[in-house]
Amino acid sequence: MNPKMSTEQENMLHNIGVVGFVALEMALYLDTHPTDREAMEYFNHYMRLKNQMTQEYANKFGPLTLSVADNSSKEWKWALQPMPWEGGC
Amino acid sequence: MWNYERRLQFPVKITQPNAKLAQVIISQYGGPDGEMGASMRYLSQRYAMPYNEVAGLLTDIGTEELAHLEMVATIVHQLTKNLSMEEIENSGFANYYVDHTIGIWPQAAGGVPFNANQFQSKGDPITDLVEDMAAEQKARSTYDNILRLIHDQEVCEPIRFLRAREIVHFQRFGEGLRIVQDNLDSKNFYAFNPAFDRCKN
Numbered sequence: 001m002n003p004k005m006s007t008e009q010e011n012m013l014h015n016i017g018v019v020g021f022v023a024l025e026m027a028l029y030l031d032t033h034p035t036d037r038e039a040m041e042y043f044n045h046y047m048r049l050k051n052q053m054t055q056e057y058a059n060k061f062g063p064l065t066l067s068v069a070d071n072s073s074k075e076w077k078w079a080l081q082p083m084p085w086e087g088g089c
Numbered sequence: 090m091w092n093y094e095r096r097l098q099f100p101v102k103i104t105q106p107n108a109k110l111a112q113v114i115i116s117q118y119g120g121p122d123g124e125m126g127a128s129m130r131y132l133s134q135r136y137a138m139p140y141n142e143v144a145g146l147l148t149d150i151g152t153e154e155l156a157h158l159e160m161v162a163t164i165v166h167q168l169t170k171n172l173s174m175e176e177i178e179n180s181g182f183a184n185y186y187v188d189h190t191i192g193i194w195p196q197a198a199g200g201v202p203f204n205a206n207q208f209q210s211k212g213d214p215i216t217d218l219v220e221d222m223a224a225e226q227k228a229r230s231t232y233d234n235i236l237r238l239i240h241d242q243e244v245c246e247p248i249r250f251l252r253a254r255e256i257v258h259f260q261r262f263g264e265g266l267r268i269v270q271d272n273l274d275s276k277n278f279y280a281f282n283p284a285f286d287r288c289k290n
Contacts, residue, residue, distance in 0.1 A: 017099065031265075065093070
């Protein structure tokens with residue numbers, strides 16, 4: 001448990017890790033099986049989920065990637081979030 | 090180019106410092122079968138890989154190894170960050186501490202610094218992929234050895250994750266080797282080096 005994080009934030013981060021892992025596993029598999037349509041659909045599904053969840057996480061808690069770092073708040077949240085090695089993940 | 094995701098591939102949340110364990114686990118940061126060598130090996134080898142699928146595989150696995158490097162560093166960081174001076178003196182950590190305090194530096198468990206001679210980039214696809222498969226097994230054995238030394242569940246879980254990834258990568262590199270061989274003469278895989286010789290088929 002990270003004292004700096006709410007349960008909701010921890011759960012969202014955990015779920016992004018889960019769908020991100022599935023997408024990566026499928027990507028490595030597809031590298032050596034580039035015509036497997038079923039695997040491609042699987043990859044598309046999980047990558048879409050991951051992008052959605054990363055955007056939701058950015059709106060609520062701050063960006064995990066620069067591509068979702070655009071925000072209307074007054075501070076640069078990218079720099080202010082805890083680093084992953086400090087229990088930020 | 091690369092993009093950074095500000096999260097670990099697998100969570101690391103260690104609450105009990107343990108300098109002895111940190112000294113062992115740092116081998117997977119900069120040791121002979123560690124993640125630094127793994128990522129540099131695959132990311133260097135890919136330029137001599139003439140088959141797109143396999144060059145892509147080297148890129149993707151090399152990239153994942155950078156995420157593993159970050160996980161190993163995080164484990165060592167969390168195992169050492171709240172050490173007292175007494176623990177540093179009594180755990181054998183003083184030799185590391187004197188040069189690096191509790192910063193992260195790539196070395197093997199025995200103190201040998203990271204060295205590019207710990208991996209090869211031979212410029213020959215079969216040679217490189219066979220090395221990659223061996224590298225994954227050597228890293229898997231190292232994680233097995235580390236797991237026998239750990240009794241703290243918080244450290245075990247991310248190490249088990251890393252160990253499992255070595256097995257998956259071994260499988261994918263095996264498929265990569267098959268793709269390379271499918272592109273070569275089945276009567277003599279070694280007739281020429283497809284990354285160097287001009288005569289093809």
